[in-house]
């Protein structure tokens with residue numbers, strides 16, 4: 001058996017962990033916070049597994065000091081978290097709530113005291129319900145409100161936070177929120193998928209402008225996307241075409257306007273019977289096309305597609321729950337196939353080669369833009385043993401494989417500056433509630449006790465060495 005040689009990472013590589021506000025904070029009705037679309041959705045019977053909600057979640061809102069101590073003990077150098085819009089600006093409009101901003105200020109100060117670099121994501125899916133009530137992301141006004149919110153948070157934290165991302169995975173907000181409906185707000189409106197994608201893009205562009213206007217010059221501004229790694233099942237032209245269509249919907253609908261200044265022509269053609277795209281106004285594509293300092297990439301598993309074959313298909317399974325509605329507007333007949341290989345508890349195939357491919361794609365497409373893996377990780381059924389310890393060798397193997405894949409991309413020239421494991425804590429896994437555990441730290445959802453899993457110790461040792469060991 002050949003052993004992998006140890007692999008060193010670049011100096012200054014950031015080793016971090018990531019979370020999102022609705023998934024960990026709880027305190028849903030405290031200090032002036034109003035409901036977001038996820039509060040409404042989770043409290044709607046039948047939408048989330050077992051009726052779980054984020055009302056308490058990991059109670060991070062009250063236990064943030066303990067969580068910072070955990071990161072510090074593990075020696076994690078960076079922490080990516082998101083801000084709850086409705087905690088800071090309760091109706092999504094108008095003046096900010098000081099207590100909301102204070103929470104994030106304290107958190108940031110606590111991180112900085114321990115030498116942990118904070119990375120703020122402004123929007124990780126929890127739109128203030130009031131903004132959904134006036135139409136949500138399919139309405140242009142929502143993008144304008146986002147820019148105002150971005151400025152508020154930028155002004156409040158700009159003296160301390162150097163890394164800023166506008167959105168997390170706009171694909172999920174639009175395609176899963178307004179298409180398949182497995183995410184909040186749970187709507188099924190084909191044209192709204194495209195409109196919301198456009199307004200999320202616009203929110204990004206306007207948000208970058210707003211941040212630039214209030215942040216110091218050395219602030220690094222970017223976005224986290226979850227581009228699909230779409231693979232055709234065969235080399236047959238019809239399968240290649242299916243892959244092209246899904247790549248346009250999953251990835252290029254965001255990355256093309258953000259990085260290259262315009263929507264792909266093939267996407268407009270593929271969706272012509274759903275929309276004439278008249279919601280794109282002159283100048284919008286230029287607004288979306290802001291210079292960014294980094295591109296955050298979230299990766300979990302590749303997607304295998306084919307042209308319609310008449311075989312049984314994995315209908316509407318978006319990897320976050322099964323819906324009878326397809327989110328693939330204009331390409332509803334494309335078939336999705338399980339990727340080969342070992343699977344995580346989400347049913348997602350473990351395939352690190354997709355991560356190397358993804359990094360190299362954007363290394364080529366966005367030369368000069370720093371890359372971060374802003375999420376990567378796996379769900380497994382982790383349980384404490386009799387002694388209370390949690391052993392998760394599958395997660396260690398997953399992380400080892402994917403960090404090897406990151407290193408491969410770096411060797412081939414990709415400018416990867418950091419990696420954030422998803423997630424620091426087991427948390428509210430959206431439509432799956434608390435049934436899926438992505439944390440490197442185990443959370444007992446009865447007692448809220450945190451226990452680092454063996455993967456947390458392993459990851460800490462990699463971070464400390466700045467080098468990937470051979471897998472024992």
Ligand code: GBH
Nearest residue numbers: 020168169172226303317318319320422429
């Ligand atoms: C991320 O979403 C989230 O940012 C994070 O909050 C979440 O907890 C974490 O991952 C784990 O789920 O079938 O082609 O429609 C990842 C969501 C799941 C979206 C897989 C794309 C398959 C795409 N992704 N899904 S498709």
